[in-house]
Amino acid sequence: MKEYEVECIRCGARYSKADVVYTCRKCGGLLDIKYDYSEVDVERIVKAQGEGVWKYRELLPFDDGTKPITIHEGNTPLYRCDRLAKAIGVADLWVKHEGLNPSGSFKDRGMTVGVTKAVELSVKGVACASTGNTSASLAIFAAKAGFPCYVLLPKGKVALGKVAQAMMHGAQVFSLRGNFDDALRVVRVLCEEESLYLLNSVNPYRLEGQKTIAFEVAEKLGWEAPYRLILPVGNAGNISAIFKGFLELKTLGITDAIPRMTGIQAAGAKPIVNAFKEDKAEITPEEKPETIASAIRIGNPVNAAKALVAIRESGGVAESVTDEEITKAQLELARLEGVGVEPASAASIAGLKKLVEMGAIERDERIVCITTGHLLKDPERVIEICEPPKEVEADVNMLRKMLK
Ligand code: AN7
Numbered sequence: 001m002k003e004y005e006v007e008c009i010r011c012g013a014r015y016s017k018a019d020v021v022y023t024c025r026k027c028g029g030l031l032d033i034k035y036d037y038s039e040v041d042v043e044r045i046v047k048a049q050g051e052g053v054w055k056y057r058e059l060l061p062f063d064d065g066t067k068p069i070t071i072h073e074g075n076t077p078l079y080r081c082d083r084l085a086k087a088i089g090v091a092d093l094w095v096k097h098e099g100l101n102p103s104g105s106f107k108d109r110g111m112t113v114g115v116t117k118a119v120e121l122s123v124k125g126v127a128c129a130s131t132g133n134t135s136a137s138l139a140i141f142a143a144k145a146g147f148p149c150y151v152l153l154p155k156g157k158v159a160l161g162k163v164a165q166a167m168m169h170g171a172q173v174f175s176l177r178g179n180f181d182d183a184l185r186v187v188r189v190l191c192e193e194e195s196l197y198l199l200n201s202v203n204p205y206r207l208e209g210q211k212t213i214a215f216e217v218a219e220k221l222g223w224e225a226p227y228r229l230i231l232p233v234g235n236a237g238n239i240s241a242i243f244k245g246f247l248e249l250k251t252l253g254i255t256d257a258i259p260r261m262t263g264i265q266a267a268g269a270k271p272i273v274n275a276f277k278e279d280k281a282e283i284t285p286e287e288k289p290e291t292i293a294s295a296i297r298i299g300n301p302v303n304a305a306k307a308l309v310a311i312r313e314s315g316g317v318a319e320s321v322t323d324e325e326i327t328k329a330q331l332e333l334a335r336l337e338g339v340g341v342e343p344a345s346a347a348s349i350a351g352l353k354k355l356v357e358m359g360a361i362e363r364d365e366r367i368v369c370i371t372t373g374h375l376l377k378d379p380e381r382v383i384e385i386c387e388p389p390k391e392v393e394a395d396v397n398m399l400r401k402m403l404k
Helices: 053-059 082-088 107-120 133-145 160-168 180-194 204-210 212-220 237-251 271-277 304-313 323-337 343-358 379-385 396-402
Strands: 004-008 031-035 078-080 092-097 126-129 149-154 172-176 228-232 260-266 317-321 366-371
Touching (some): 031 204, 053 107, 078 212, 082 092, 082 323, 082 343, 107 133, 107 204, 126 180, 133 149, 133 160, 149 160, 160 379, 204 212, 237 260, 237 304, 271 304
Parallel strands (some): 092 366, 126 149, 228 260, 260 317
Antiparallel strands (some): 004 031, 078 092
């Protein structure tokens, strides 16, 4: 297999694959998995059989003999969305619905790699902080692998479907008095001190799984990168991972371009948008992030440094959208295209609309929006924003009068 090392993006310090390390011990910087690309077999990528994340194992950090912990994640549909495109006024719009992963979010891609790595490392248990989806996904993979699983959720701020999944699949679920950023701070210390394996997206192995979104998009488009890729940004792992995926394809000569990485945050939680607009290399954390898109209610995104590089180097942009814009986009996507997503995911569509109106996106660009989580994750929100069912007698005439 190709060799790899774990490298600090800030100071270049290197760590071996047997090391349990999440951020650089020398400077605190984020870590990246680095391959020797001259050893990568391009044919094994473009001609790969099978489907999902492990189809691309030539670019995953494991021996060929490694048996993955998998629930058949990935291989999600890329829908051509002409009705929505028309409503927004663009010509070439696609939506990749990551909500159709087995747990209902893109997190499965990262967890199959992260938990397979946990098995290789023989850890005694796994843990995460989460706005919901990470915990749901980790609980499932931990169940599959037989690991004890501990998840810290911000009290009262996680959508019902996600908590239900974490509980059902046997995680020990803690409702933390604080927000997501508090939960992440606490779980990072807990993992160090209790030798639990941390599976938030600060763990670089998570991002190796998530970068396969880029591979699937490019492959579906005939091994071509779209002009622009738009996605919601919370902890900023996914935008960093997808950028890395496209960068690898270009480095290997499989594609010849990188999409403009376009990150959308909620107006009440937009530290990356602020840093981008103020031309700063680092974010200023937000103490009290607030949005109905609870998945991205994050004030101190751990992967901000990687995300800002992804956005800037690709010629992309970061923009924010209001809760109202998110809700409108969620309804439009559901009713024009039959794609049901949770609020955070609709931020990508809301962001597209806003950037088109602002003139920051050309109408003829080929655009791929990533919808990260399924509608059923957050049923309470659906009930708040849709007209409730009308009670009716079991009588056709009465019913007919009520039809609109
Ligand atoms: C549906 O579950 O952070 O920018 O703890 O669930 O990679 O963090 C979820 C994030 C977008 C943001 N859409 O992705 C968690 C968590 C949905 C999400 C994001 C999340 P990142």
